[in-house]
Amino acid sequence: QVQLVESGGGLVQAGGSLRLSCAASGDIFNINTMEWYRQAPRKQRELVAAITNGGSANYEDSVKGRFTISRDNAKNTVYLQMNSLKPEDTAVYYCRADMYGPYDYWGQGTQVTVSS
DSSP: OEEEEEEOOEEEETTOOEEEEEEEEESGGGEEEEEEEEEOTTSOOEEEEEEOTTOOEEEOGGGTTTEEEEEETTTTEEEEEEOSOOGGGOEEEEEEEEESSSOEEEOOOEEEEEEO
16 A cells, blocks of 8 residues: 655745645555646546656646656655646646556645636
8 A cells, every 4th residue: 555645735826836745655665657647627637747666757748848747766755846837737736656566546635726
């Protein structure tokens, strides 16, 4: 089992920045890829960014150049640095651990609200 705890969400004006953190505990040695998803009201949950155990990252098109995902394996924490935030980035952001095996774990989510 893996426990994921997100933090760092909040209210920010358009153009501002936030850094989300996701701290993992438990069976961390079987974590493969760490991912950030978001879900806006009345929309489907979407993948925002992902980073492999080896450090390779990829991003959803709308956040490329603005968001950066990073991983500190010593602290068992993954980060999402979000710059140049837009109102359309408003959502609940979730951390997901994709395991070496047919299962995964989710955090409880953290709200990000960007005002115009």
